[in-house]
Amino acid sequence: MITMDAIKPGDTVLVYIDDSRKFVVKVTPGKILGTDKGFIKHEELVGRLYGEAVATSQGVKALLLRPLRHDYSSTVRRITQIIYPKDASLMIYYSGVKPGSIVGEAGVGSGVLTLSLAEIVGESGLVYGFDVNEKALENAKEHLEIHGLSSRVRLVKHDVREPLGVAGLDAFFLDMPDPWNALESVYQAVKPAGTVLAYVPTVNQVEKTVLAMERHGGFGDVHAYETLLREYSVEEGATRPHTLMVGHTGFIVFARKIMVS
Numbered sequence: 483m484i485t486m487d488a489i490k491p492g493d494t495v496l497v498y499i500d501d502s503r504k505f506v507v508k509v510t511p512g513k514i515l516g517t518d519k520g521f522i523k524h525e526e527l528v529g530r531l532y533g534e535a536v537a538t539s540q541g542v543k544a545l546l547l548r549p550l551r552h553d554y555s556s557t558v559r560r561i562t563q564i565i566y567p568k569d570a571s572l573m574i575y576y577s578g579v580k581p582g583s584i585v586g587e588a589g590v591g592s593g594v595l596t597l598s599l600a601e602i603v604g605e606s607g608l609v610y611g612f613d614v615n616e617k618a619l620e621n622a623k624e625h626l627e628i629h630g631l632s633s634r635v636r637l638v639k640h641d642v643r644e645p646l647g648v649a650g651l652d653a654f655f656l657d658m659p660d661p662w663n664a665l666e667s668v669y670q671a672v673k674p675a676g677t678v679l680a681y682v683p684t685v686n687q688v689e690k691t692v693l694a695m696e697r698h699g700g701f702g703d704v705h706a707y708e709t710l711l712r713e714y715s716v717e718e719g720a721t722r723p724h725t726l727m728v729g730h731t732g733f734i735v736f737a738r739k740i741m742v743s
């Protein structure tokens with residue numbers, strides 16, 4: 483028999499009105515979700531099933547969904563540029579990160595990638611999230627708590643261009659202006675054959691990162707990628723790509739740690 487979980491206090495729910503009105507709430511009776519399409523009292527969610535719809539105070543339909551990884555980018559409070567799902571998904575896929583992995587990340591920024599990594603490494607894994615900005619760490623902490631993922635992440639205020647004080651990591655993710663200056667500290671933190679993924683917005687940064695990896699000598703299987711994702715408008719007899727798309731986000735550099743002889 484298939485059992486369906488009813489929403490209870492403390493659960494995390496994605497309240498979806500439309501693509502520009504998605505809200506993550508930790509269900510807390512007494513609290514209210516306010517939107518420009520009306521409000522919903524949290525207690526109205528308790529006992530509902532995921533997948534059900536409720537009406538806002540203005541009678542607008544809102545779906546009750548489970549937050550997925552690609553919802554993080556549209557629901558976190560953005561205090562920095564973020565990594566989009568099309569890039570985060572490829573980076574995570576190439577990294578080999580899985581349940582039980584121990585990974586590093588810098589900078590944490592708005593925490594979009596941190597949330598996905600925390601979800602993937604599971605209860606037995608760990609994410610070290612480094613950032614020089616205290617506000618970024620506080621913001622990420624708040625989001626991790628809402629999603630019940632705090633225990634899987636250690637947030638550390640630290641400049642990753644300096645030694646990290648951790649070793650044996652399975653993978654390291656870099657999203658910072660000058661990843662080439664963090665290569666030695668990342669090299670020391672990652673285990674042999676571990677993966678390193680850098681995300682940079684310009685081709686100049688790609689070149690600097692790849693050339694620095696070559697000069698360093700401790701990185702092999704180095705590649706640079708760009709991802710393009712195009713959504714379609716589906717209408718009978720008139721299905722076609724959306725007129726507008728996200729034309730540019732950033733580039734991804736992939737490498738594996740190799741032993742320096």
Ligand SMILES: C[S@@+](CC[C@H](N)C(=O)[O-])C[C@H]1O[C@@H](n2cnc3c(N)ncnc32)[C@H](O)[C@@H]1O
Nearest residue numbers: 565589591592593594595613614615641642657
């Ligand atoms: C673009 S944001 C990262 C966004 C994040 N990946 C996300 O998806 O939300 C870049 C972050 O790197 C941090 N940063 C810059 N240089 C750093 C360094 N040397 N060490 C650690 N963090 C650094 C900044 O403070 C900023 O929060």
